[in-house]
Amino acid sequence: MNFYVEAIASAILVFGGVFLLVGSIGLARLPDVYMRLHAPTKATTLGIAGVLIASCIIQSYRQESLSISELLITLFLIITAPIAANMIAKAALHHEIDPIERTKGQELIATAKERTSPPAPETEAGKETP
Amino acid sequence: MLDIAIQIVGLILCVSLILTLYRLLVGPKLPDRILALDTMFIHGIALILLYGIAIENAIYFEAALLIAMLGFVSTSALCKYLLRGDIIE
Numbered sequence: 705m706n707f708y709v710e711a712i713a714s715a716i717l718v719f720g721g722v723f724l725l726v727g728s729i730g731l732a733r734l735p736d737v738y739m740r741l742h743a744p745t746k747a748t749t750l751g752i753a754g755v756l757i758a759s760c761i762i763q764s765y766r767q768e769s770l771s772i773s774e775l776l777i778t779l780f781l782i783i784t785a786p787i788a789a790n791m792i793a794k795a796a797l798h799h800e801i802d803p804i805e806r807t808k809g810q811e812l813i814a815t816a817k818e819r820t821s822p823p824a825p826e827t828e829a830g831k832e833t834p
Numbered sequence: 835m836l837d838i839a840i841q842i843v844g845l846i847l848c849v850s851l852i853l854t855l856y857r858l859l860v861g862p863k864l865p866d867r868i869l870a871l872d873t874m875f876i877h878g879i880a881l882i883l884l885y886g887i888a889i890e891n892a893i894y895f896e897a898a899l900l901i902a903m904l905g906f907v908s909t910s911a912l913c914k915y916l917l918r919g920d921i922i923e
Binding site for chain 2: 710737
């Protein structure tokens with residue numbers, strides 16, 4: 705394998721692995737569920753993107769054609785990670801898990817908990833049905 | 835060089851999985867455990883891709899894509915269950 709391709713791919717691979725480790729350390733050590741949400745959803749997403757891009761470079765070089773499927777996985781993970789984090793935060797708010805003492809803006813928790821999605825606009829068919 | 839990088843990243847992933855498993859077992863409330871499970875799915879994708887690089891085979895991407903989709907669907911189903919007490923309304 706070409707030396708420069710191998711060096712670049714190895715560097716990106718180790719970069720992604722270090723960010724995966726940072727995300728897991730944050731998940732294990734941070735004191736609060738709302739703080740623990742930050743580590744895996746940001747650092748781990750960057751780490752998996754690094755591993756996937758390294759895999760994309762290596763497989764494209766080996767097959768001598770562009771390999772697209774890794775980019776597909778990267779795009780899917782980047783889209784779904786914030787949605788999953790939002791749903792987990794909503795579940796934590798719904799179960800009334802208290803944040804630690806020094807959290808700022810604690811008076812907004814009740815507002816965020818009571819907030820629901822806006823009502824669906826009334827359509828013509830909805831008005832006709834009694 | 836690539837072999838050394840693969841070994842380093844494999845070791846890092848093992849340590850990360852142990853830390854995540856600690857949070858999955860200890861986690862005081864259910865959202866912690868769901869978050870740990872979601873993170874473990876992502877580490878599983880990384881391990882499968884690393885194995886695909888190591889054995890010089892490109893057949894494992896479909897498995898990684900399937901695991902990514904299963905991870906998102908299982909996380910959203912569990913959160914929906916915690917929020918509403920029901921999955922399909």
